[in-house]
Amino acid sequence: MRIVRAHLDAIRAHALSGYPFEVCGVLIGRNGEPGRAARVERVVAVANREQEMPRVRYQIAPEDLIRITREARDLGGEIVGYYHSHPDHPARPSETDRRIAAEGLSDGVIHVVVGVSGGEASATAWVFRDETQGFLDEPLEVE
């Protein structure tokens, strides 16, 4: 995926400011033509709706997704992916992330995972292929 530095910095800053809780958000942009990476043009932070264990779980409310989908469409874009943080855990998808992505509608969707540890935030990008292949490494092209 392609993203400008300022948007990536905003994702990392959100993860740091939300620590020790997981934070989440939506990536708006355009899906690439075949062979071209998706481009993120806007980053929207949303509330983590997980009620019981927000330090180790996150949930984006469907109501928020409907609102953001509409706003994105009005601007000529669409949701290309999501981001969430892993406080004190690595910047890679967990087994829970994989299981829920497999149950839901995530084929071809980008997930940026931000690991937060020692006051530092590092981001990696992944694309969920399908239930069998799970998350595959997605090259992060910072513009």
Next chain:
Amino acid sequence: MPIKVQIPAPLRPLTGGAQEVEVDAGDVAGLIEGLESRHKGLRERLCDTEGNLRSYVRIFVNDEDVRSLQDKATPLKPGDTVAIVPAIAGGVVGPLARRDTRG
């Protein structure tokens, strides 16, 4: 007037790339069958083997979640807008660990 159904990106390979399709149906169950008849494979992505809506798939009718209405029996009328929305969730700890934590 048919019902407009907004299709999320992961399901568009099944709709020939269409972001929105139109279906005639009297309720959500009929809508799912109508979708399946025109776009084979959609029903399996929306419902489990027992025919219930999958946990991480939400269907909204005019911005209301059918789970808070009458689920698959939720009536539809011409001109309604239906949105299929993924429930995005995850995290470093899963349900098994959650049960372990509670002992």
